[in-house]
Amino acid sequence: MTVNEAEKNKVSGTTKKHNPLIQAFGAMERDAVDMTVLTREALASSVVSRQWKDWVKGCSTDHQQQARAIVITINDDSFWNEVEIILAITGPLYSVLRYSDGEGPKMGEIYEKMDNMVGEIKDIMTKDDNPHKEDYPDAEDIIMERWEKMNIPLHSLAFALTPKFYDQRYIEKPAPGGFVRKAPNKDLDVMRAVMEALQHIADNEAEFKILRDQFSEFISKKGFFALPAAKQDAYNKDAIDWWGSYGSQTPNLAEVAMRVLSQPISSSSAERIWSTYEYIHSAKRNKLNAKTADKLVFIHSNLRLVSRVTESYKKGPHSKWDIDPDNSII
Numbered sequence: 001m002t003v004n005e006a007e008k009n010k011v012s013g014t015t016k017k018h019n020p021l022i023q024a025f026g027a028m029e030r031d032a033v034d035m036t037v038l039t040r041e042a043l044a045s046s047v048v049s050r051q052w053k054d055w056v057k058g059c060s061t062d063h064q065q066q067a068r069a070i071v072i073t074i075n076d077d078s079f080w081n082e083v084e085i086i087l088a089i090t091g092p093l094y095s096v097l098r099y100s101d102g103e104g105p106k107m108g109e110i111y112e113k114m115d116n117m118v119g120e121i122k123d124i125m126t127k128d129d130n131p132h133k134e135d136y137p138d139a140e141d142i143i144m145e146r147w148e149k150m151n152i153p154l155h156s157l158a159f160a161l162t163p164k165f166y167d168q169r170y171i172e173k174p175a176p177g178g179f180v181r182k183a184p185n186k187d188l189d190v191m192r193a194v195m196e197a198l199q200h201i202a203d204n205e206a207e208f209k210i211l212r213d214q215f216s217e218f219i220s221k222k223g224f225f226a227l228p229a230a231k232q233d234a235y236n237k238d239a240i241d242w243w244g245s246y247g248s249q250t251p252n253l254a255e256v257a258m259r260v261l262s263q264p265i266s267s268s269s270a271e272r273i274w275s276t277y278e279y280i281h282s283a284k285r286n287k288l289n290a291k292t293a294d295k296l297v298f299i300h301s302n303l304r305l306v307s308r309v310t311e312s313y314k315k316g317p318h319s320k321w322d323i324d325p326d327n328s329i330i
Contacts, residue, residue: 119177156193163234214250
């Protein structure tokens with residue numbers, strides 16, 4: 001290890017035993033890394049400025065060593081190449097986090113998005129020119145460990161109750177990571193979780209049997225589900241709307257499907273409401289009574305939702321904050 005490498009490692013707190021890429025997956029401070037790239041030129045200018053040099057002169061010996069290491073790092077192209085690689089690899093993970101943090105019913109999509117995310121990361125990391133090709137198993141272990149902690153049978157049930165995942169157009173679509181897509185009922189782990197969730201939802205054994213029988217009708221596309229319109233809409237129509245249109249043949253399962261698929265997948269929406277409440281019922285407005293504050297929060301939140309369907313929101317400067325500006329429920 002060279003002196004320059006030692007100084008850089010002293011600043012970053014890393015050694016060769018602890019791969020910074022794997023640490024990035026653990027910390028996932030992607031916003032900070034992204035901002036570092038955007039400010040690269042400004043950083044390079046700042047370390048050659050008179051103010052920087054004067055500041056370094058007045059520092060202790062330890063801080064001067066760290067300052068030298070910072071200058072070396074900022075001017076090191078290999079460091080910035082590493083940053084770009086980290087951003088590329090964590091991009092799919094960041095997209096899933098942003099999607100999960102949005103508003104609206106997304107329970108039916110998260111299982112599939114997690115599968116795609118793992119495949120996309122695999123595609124990026126296993127490229128021949130990626131210096132971290134050998135680190136993919138470690139990265140996958142970290143992702144799957146987190147997913148296992150969060151995953152519940154309800155995710156699998158929502159996945160299995162989303163009609164488009166049984167459509168041949170979906171199954172034949174190439175999957176990232178070289179994985180092969182398959183319908184939810186062909187996945188043993190998914191079906192085991194589906195049965196567990198249905199049993200938990202059912203009040204008794206008789207209702208559990210009804211749900212199982214109706215689920216069988218759904219995945220077998222029997223009766224009303226065999227209509228050409230039902231099959232066509234399964235791929236193109238929102239899952240909740242689809243069950244509202246074609247679920248009358250299996251009323252018990254349709255009710256379960258609409259309730260499960262309508263759920264958000266994170267508490268972000270509720271937390272945003274509390275943030276809005278804190279903004280409205282501030283220290284300067286602490287004499288607001290609860291009813292007035294509630295009404296103001298209601299108006300504020302709904303005005304925000306209404307604004308998201310405007311043309312200026314979809315194509316204006318705010319659109320960059322959405323994963324899919326054309327989707328009104330994200």
